[in-house]
Amino acid sequence: MTRVEIPDRSPFGLHNLPYGVFSVGGGAPRVGVRAGDTVVDLSVVLTGSDGDEAFAASSLNAFMAQGPDRWAAVRQRVHDALTADVPHEAVHPVSAVRLHLPIEVADYVDFYASEHHASNLGRLFRPDAEPLLPNWRHLPVGYHGRAGTVVVSGTDIVRPCGQRKAPDEDAPTFGPSRRLDIEAELGFVVGIGSEPGSRIAVDDVAAHVFGAVLVNDWSARDIQAWEYVPLGPHLGKSFATSISAWVVPLAALESARVPLPGQSPEPLEYLRGRDDHGLDVDILVEWNGEEVSRPPYREMYWSPGQMLAHMTVNGATARTGDLFASGTVSGPERAQRGAFIELTWGGREPLTVKGVERTFLLDGDEVALTASAPGPDGTRIGFGEVVGTVRAAR
Amino acid sequence: MTRVEIPDRSPFGLHNLPYGVFSVGGGAPRVGVRAGDTVVDLSVVLTGSDGDEAFAASSLNAFMAQGPDRWAAVRQRVHDALTADVPHEAVHPVSAVRLHLPIEVADYVDFYASEHHASNLGRLFRPDAEPLLPNWRHLPVGYHGRAGTVVVSGTDIVRPCGQRKAPDEDAPTFGPSRRLDIEAELGFVVGIGSEPGSRIAVDDVAAHVFGAVLVNDWSARDIQAWEYVPLGPHLGKSFATSISAWVVPLAALESARVPLPGQSPEPLEYLRGRDDHGLDVDILVEWNGEEVSRPPYREMYWSPGQMLAHMTVNGATARTGDLFASGTVSGPERAQRGAFIELTWGGREPLTVKGVERTFLLDGDEVALTASAPGPDGTRIGFGEVVGTVRAAR
Numbered sequence: 001m002t003r004v005e006i007p008d009r010s011p012f013g014l015h016n017l018p019y020g021v022f023s024v025g026g027g028a029p030r031v032g033v034r035a036g037d038t039v040v041d042l043s044v045v046l047t048g049s050d051g052d053e054a055f056a057a058s059s060l061n062a063f064m065a066q067g068p069d070r071w072a073a074v075r076q077r078v079h080d081a082l083t084a085d086v087p088h089e090a091v092h093p094v095s096a097v098r099l100h101l102p103i104e105v106a107d108y109v110d111f112y113a114s115e116h117h118a119s120n121l122g123r124l125f126r127p128d129a130e131p132l133l134p135n136w137r138h139l140p141v142g143y144h145g146r147a148g149t150v151v152v153s154g155t156d157i158v159r160p161c162g163q164r165k166a167p168d169e170d171a172p173t174f175g176p177s178r179r180l181d182i183e184a185e186l187g188f189v190v191g192i193g194s195e196p197g198s199r200i201a202v203d204d205v206a207a208h209v210f211g212a213v214l215v216n217d218w219s220a221r222d223i224q225a226w227e228y229v230p231l232g233p234h235l236g237k238s239f240a241t242s243i244s245a246w247v248v249p250l251a252a253l254e255s256a257r258v259p260l261p262g263q264s265p266e267p268l269e270y271l272r273g274r275d276d277h278g279l280d281v282d283i284l285v286e287w288n289g290e291e292v293s294r295p296p297y298r299e300m301y302w303s304p305g306q307m308l309a310h311m312t313v314n315g316a317t318a319r320t321g322d323l324f325a326s327g328t329v330s331g332p333e334r335a336q337r338g339a340f341i342e343l344t345w346g347g348r349e350p351l352t353v354k355g356v357e358r359t360f361l362l363d364g365d366e367v368a369l370t371a372s373a374p375g376p377d378g379t380r381i382g383f384g385e386v387v388g389t390v391r392a393a394r
Numbered sequence: 395m396t397r398v399e400i401p402d403r404s405p406f407g408l409h410n411l412p413y414g415v416f417s418v419g420g421g422a423p424r425v426g427v428r429a430g431d432t433v434v435d436l437s438v439v440l441t442g443s444d445g446d447e448a449f450a451a452s453s454l455n456a457f458m459a460q461g462p463d464r465w466a467a468v469r470q471r472v473h474d475a476l477t478a479d480v481p482h483e484a485v486h487p488v489s490a491v492r493l494h495l496p497i498e499v500a501d502y503v504d505f506y507a508s509e510h511h512a513s514n515l516g517r518l519f520r521p522d523a524e525p526l527l528p529n530w531r532h533l534p535v536g537y538h539g540r541a542g543t544v545v546v547s548g549t550d551i552v553r554p555c556g557q558r559k560a561p562d563e564d565a566p567t568f569g570p571s572r573r574l575d576i577e578a579e580l581g582f583v584v585g586i587g588s589e590p591g592s593r594i595a596v597d598d599v600a601a602h603v604f605g606a607v608l609v610n611d612w613s614a615r616d617i618q619a620w621e622y623v624p625l626g627p628h629l630g631k632s633f634a635t636s637i638s639a640w641v642v643p644l645a646a647l648e649s650a651r652v653p654l655p656g657q658s659p660e661p662l663e664y665l666r667g668r669d670d671h672g673l674d675v676d677i678l679v680e681w682n683g684e685e686v687s688r689p690p691y692r693e694m695y696w697s698p699g700q701m702l703a704h705m706t707v708n709g710a711t712a713r714t715g716d717l718f719a720s721g722t723v724s725g726p727e728r729a730q731r732g733a734f735i736e737l738t739w740g741g742r743e744p745l746t747v748k749g750v751e752r753t754f755l756l757d758g759d760e761v762a763l764t765a766s767a768p769g770p771d772g773t774r775i776g777f778g779e780v781v782g783t784v785r786a787a788r
Contacts, residue, residue, distance in 0.1 A: 223708065
């Protein structure tokens with residue numbers, strides 16, 4: 001038996017306890033919890049209770065489907081286990097394990113919930129019109145992305161090819177994207193779904209959402225700009241979406257609850273909750289190791305509860321494994337913008353990264369997102385990183 | 395042992411042999427083939443070869459993942475079995491079985507491949523602009539739909555609620571959709587997917603696509619019109635998409651191959667195949683039992699091979715169970731339009747159905763789609779019906 005050492009002030013302390021899926025050597029993937037710089041194997045530590053077989057699985061889906069009472073009970077058992085001794089074979093340095101995609105993604109919906117991002121993109125994509133479209137303040141605008149290309153942090157990103165047409169060109173050409181970008185987002189993972197024809201209330205988000213991940217929604221702006229009317233983004237986004245290997249339980253984010261910045265006009269009744277709130281999560285964007293932005297999630301206009309309520313208000317079912325993401329997190333300041341197209345204003349105002357003027361991503365570039373939120377007693381709650389390196393188009 | 399009787403001129407003759415998933419009484423779902431008005435249980439008839447365990451499954455996915463050589467071999471074995479005697483317990487009248495959703499849908503992409511439909515919708519949604527947007531003739535425009543709400547024919551459709559705002563209203567209101575519509579489409583089911591960063595060539599469609607289904611992409615036009623800029627349709631579509639219980643193998647559609655109607659300008663190289671073709675499938679739309687339209691699939695501008703090539707040209711993976719649909723099938727004539735918004739020109743030119751003037755769907759309405767295509771030797775290849783009844787909003 002051994003005691004798991006958690007460094008003081010670790011963002012992966014006992015108040016966090018995010019879940020992931022890992023393997024060691026060629027072994028089978030199983031569910032683990034991150035504590036400090038350690039991964040604790042739940043298929044070893046938690047056994048003997050109904051449902052514990054879900055920890056010997058290659059995704060969190062079986063555990064997520066067990067529902068909020070079970071999530072709370074397991075969280076308490078993990079806490080208890082980590083404040084006592086655990087079997088030696090259950091403990092692995094995080095550097096010694098392989099981290100897998102933690103969830104089997106059912107449907108993936110990406111929202112557009114930052115007013116600053118939507119306004120910036122409106123100015124860039126439709127320079128002659130009002131930046132915010134008439135529906136934007138009435139509903140959380142969103143669309144379905146490709147679930148099959150959600151990948152775990154660390155997966156290389158092959159530069160996508162596709163059709164691009166600049167405004168001054170007569171016809172589109174085919175080739176590798178020349179405006180490859182990121183979108184720094186938070187994502188929310190559904191544990192308990194809903195029945196056909198029913199809907200989820202804004203205030204019921206914690207009965208359905210298991211936890212949160214950090215997301216990089218890689219975006220090929222030239223492909224997107226040409227294809228996106230009238231049915232929305234498709235190939236410009238569908239090549240890859242990276243998520244963190246660790247899913248932070250919603251229970252770990254209670255100290256991060258903050259009021260929304262304010263909504264005007266007042267939204268329709270189905271989008272109003274008595275207990276609705278935003279989240280005070282600070283994101284850090286690093287480009288080849290250099291900080292380029294700090295997007296503040298607390299600035300988001302629409303709440304996670306509103307997104308979930310909207311997504312199901314037409315009676316569409318939610319399912320275990322559904323992932324809904326916030327859209328790019330951008331704050332009011334330039335250095336708070338979560339996409340390079342905004343940071344460089346469409347490529348016209350380059351950033352200096354490692355001493356070089358930069359606009360969009362080049363082959364070999366690495367982007368790393370990290371994030372943290374306030375926990376109880378002055379602690380911080382860390383999200384797993386989302387790292388990706390751009391590889392040349394094939 | 396018994397011989398399966400197939401009526402002369404049945405659209406489900408030996409040249410068709412579509413696959414589905416069925417159960418009898420409270421028994422487990424398994425894979426069957428339709429022959430005439432009979433369902434033949436493949437988990438009983440085909441045993442003893444590697445891979446035959448895939449027929450004792452609740453979806454076609456395991457069989458579809460076995461690839462085109464196996465699809466061809468099984469098709470031959472089914473043909474041989476049905477021209478000899480089969481075990482009595484393998485044979486069920488189609489009226490005595492429950493038909494299930496035949497595939498586990500991975501990602502669902504809906505295209506917009508009919509020039510007539512796209513032009514009509516452009517005129518209706520954007521009356522002051524060119525009906526076809528600049529990108530439409532250069533690429534098959536499409537978007538991701540909700541995989542989790544793809545349902546099998548016969549499933550009731552609960553009228554969706556959502557935000558609607560008519561052009562003459564100041565603000566949106568919430569309530570049941572007042573413009574509930576259909577979209578008659580064909581869908582294509584992927585058996586063999588592709589690797590990240592690779593792409594599928596137009597001419598390789600038969601190495602990847604297992605078969606075709608008939609699709610009704612139910613659409614709430616009032617919700618759609620308000621929400622769809624700039625990220626495309628979402629709640630206006632995501633409540634339900636119905637597909638036929640039977641998947642027609644691509645091999646059964648060889649006699650239905652026809653040249654495309656013609657593409658101008660010539661598409662970019664990745665969209666050009668040497669063996670590319672359309673399909674001569676006749677769809678019939680019945681509203682409460684009365685014929686209202688006969689959409690001709692042979693009029694579609696973009697081919698299934700072009701849709702699949704486009705969907706993967708950015709390196710996005712395809713997966714077993716992916717469903718991509720054509721978008722509404724509309725021909726040049728009014729009586730060939732595959733959506734009520736086109737048939738009634740936005741509700742301004744009602745249809746007479748059962749003696750009553752009608753525009754959009756009312757609670758209790760039933761819509762049935764059927765389809766057939768030329769088979770060899772003057773036969774017809776039938777698609778399973780897609781039927782749905784509208785139920786009142788909850």
